[in-house]
Amino acid sequence: MNFDQEAFPGETIGSPQNISWRNPEIKAELPGEDFLSGTARFPLDKILSIEMKQLNITKKRKPGKPPISAFSSTLMEKPKRGRPTWIPDNYLLGRRNEWTSLLEECWPEIGWHLLQIRKNPTTTIDDVRKAFQRVKEKPHNPGLAQAFYRETFETATPIEVHRNRVRGGELQGEILRLQTKVTEIERSKNELNPLLKTAAPEYRTTVQEEIRRRQETLDQLQSEINRLTIEGRDLDKKSLDQETYVYSSELLDYLRSRGRYAVNPQSVANALAGLPRMAWRQSHLRCSRMPLNEPRLHYQVLEVISKMWKRRRGASKEALTEFFKIQLPKLPKKLGYTRDFLLGNFRDLRLAIEESLGTKHEDGEAPYLLTSIFMRNTRNQKSPLEAMLAEQEKIL
Numbered sequence: 309m310n311f312d313q314e315a316f317p318g319e320t321i322g323s324p325q326n327i328s329w330r331n332p333e334i335k336a337e338l339p340g341e342d343f344l345s346g347t348a349r350f351p352l353d354k355i356l357s358i359e360m361k362q363l364n365i366t367k368k369r370k371p372g373k374p375p376i377s378a379f380s381s382t383l384m385e386k387p388k389r390g391r392p393t394w395i396p397d398n399y400l401l402g403r404r405n406e407w408t409s410l411l412e413e414c415w416p417e418i419g420w421h422l423l424q425i426r427k428n429p430t431t432t433i434d435d436v437r438k439a440f441q442r443v444k445e446k447p448h449n450p451g452l453a454q455a456f457y458r459e460t461f462e463t464a465t466p467i468e469v470h471r472n473r474v475r476g477g478e479l480q481g482e483i484l485r486l487q488t489k490v491t492e493i494e495r496s497k498n499e500l501n502p503l504l505k506t507a508a509p510e511y512r513t514t515v516q517e518e519i520r521r522r523q524e525t526l527d528q529l530q531s532e533i534n535r536l537t538i539e540g541r542d543l544d545k546k547s548l549d550q551e552t553y554v555y556s557s558e559l560l561d562y563l564r565s566r567g568r569y570a571v572n573p574q575s576v577a578n579a580l581a582g583l584p585r586m587a588w589r590q591s592h593l594r595c596s597r598m599p600l601n602e603p604r605l606h607y608q609v610l611e612v613i614s615k616m617w618k619r620r621r622g623a624s625k626e627a628l629t630e631f632f633k634i635q636l637p638k639l640p641k642k643l644g645y646t647r648d649f650l651l652g653n654f655r656d657l658r659l660a661i662e663e664s665l666g667t668k669h670e671d672g673e674a675p676y677l678l679t680s681i682f683m684r685n686t687r688n689q690k691s692p693l694e695a696m697l698a699e700q701e702k703i704l
Contacts, residue, residue, distance in 0.1 A: 397594070400581055404595045407577035410443070410452050412607035415573050416680035417442040419610070420673045423571050426563045433461070433556035436563075455548070455555040455584070464550035466558075469584045472547045479540040483533055490529050497522040554584040562588045573607055574600055606683055608646040612639065613682075614675040628661050636703055649686075655701035656685035 411418075421439040425431045440456035500522070503515045562569060562579045569575055569592065582591030603611075620631050633654065639647045650657065660682035669677050690698065 395582055395585060397598070400591070400594060401598050404577050404581035404598060405601060406452055407580045408573055408601065409604055411573035411577055412604040414443045414446055415607050416610050416676050416683065417446070419571075419573075420670075420676040422563060422576070424670075425560070426566070426571055429564070431560065431563075433553070433560050436556045436560050437552075455551045458548060458552040460549050461552040461556065462546060462549040463553055466554055466584055466586050469547060469550045469554055472543055472550065473585075476540060476543050476547060479536050479543065483536050483540070486529050486533050486536070490526060490533070493522055493526055493529070497526070551584045555580070558583055558588040562592070573603075605646060605649065606679070608643070609650065609683065610675065610679040612643070612646060612650065613679050617675045617678070623665075625662050625665055628665075629658050632657060632661070633703065651703040653682075653686050653698070654703050655698045657682050658701070660685055 418439050421435075421442075425435055425439065428435075437456050440453050443453050444457050497519060500515055500519050504512060504519075507515050559576070559580065562576070563571065569579070575592070575596075578592040578595035579588040580591070581595050582588070616632065616635055619635075620628060622628065622631070636647075636650050636654070639650070641647065660678055663681050664674060664678045667677060667681075
């Protein structure tokens with residue numbers, strides 16, 4: 309091969325060791341680039357190797373598949389082994405954070421009851437649903453725990469719930485398709501009605517027959533829409549009942565799994581996030597690797613009161629009030645707003661102590677009950693007199 313021959317008009321190949329497809333006088337291919345300057349060298353054997361690699365890939369490429377460059381850095385990953393997941397991580401993270409927020413705000417009301425379910429081996433899904441009735445009564449309840457409130461349920465697995473939901477989506481899509489077709493045929497039928505008055509006598513029978521035919525088609529389509537609507541409604545109720553069972557039974561199974569799984573808002577949220585489309589173990593495994601947000605105020609207040617309750621001296625109203633009044637200012641300042649919240653709402657805490665002592669509750673439930681009443685007191689609208697008294701009882 310003669311390397312001194314002209315490759316293209318105005319271009320000359322230099323030598324096997326210094327090949328350029330540009331005029332030697334051009335020092336840069338694009339403004340700001342100098343990779344084709346006189347110092348750049350591309351060995352011929354490397355270029356031939358790359359060309360053979362591209363040719364080999366092209367031969368192996370199946371018909372209909374996109375070409376893959378030998379230099380491509382965006383090659384598609386091979387399918388991973390194992391059971392495919394239909395819940396992406398970002399959706400699962402969002403659900404986990406929503407459940408964590410709800411459970412942390414409701415933990416003073418339901419935490420104790422969920423702990424008792426773990427301790428009692430005879431509990432059932434009815435006990436789980438009963439515990440979540442307290443969530444329904446909360447003012448900030450977003451409806452996330454709606455499945456626990458239903459009065460009826462049907463035995464099912466997460467896979468069955470997923471399949472029914474997919475089928476429900478297919479039914480809705482088919483109904484929309486038929487409704488669009490109905491609209492089109494109705495419009496075309498209405499366009500024929502004026503022809504009954506304007507068409508020549510010999511064509512009126514034909515127009516009437518076409519109108520009748522299109523009306524029969526409309527009746528058939530509407531009948532099919534009605535059938536699919538009933539099927540979708542029944543399937544929706546069935547799916548809701550199945551979701552109730554999956555949520556309740558999966559959470560019950562989680563609570564009974566002693567040992568490595570804690571009963572706290574974060575861990576329970578990890579188990580609930582993937583329901584009802586995956587089992588709690590898979591949900592907990594995936595969510596436990598995700599970062600957590602700062603705990604909400606309700607749960608932080610409960611933790612503080614629970615720790616202080618264990619160190620209390622005396623059980624009378626006066627003794628408990630004096631104990632908290634002395635110990636609250638000693639809380640570490642790293643607690644930040646939680647510490648300020650307790651000090652600034654001491655009157656509400658004092659009234660909560662008095663009310664909790666007069667309320668029947670189980671042993672060990674007192675910190676949960678006290679926190680629940682205290683947080684309720686802080687939310688209640690205060691009269692000018694109550695606001696003044698609360699200001700006077702602040703611990704500075």
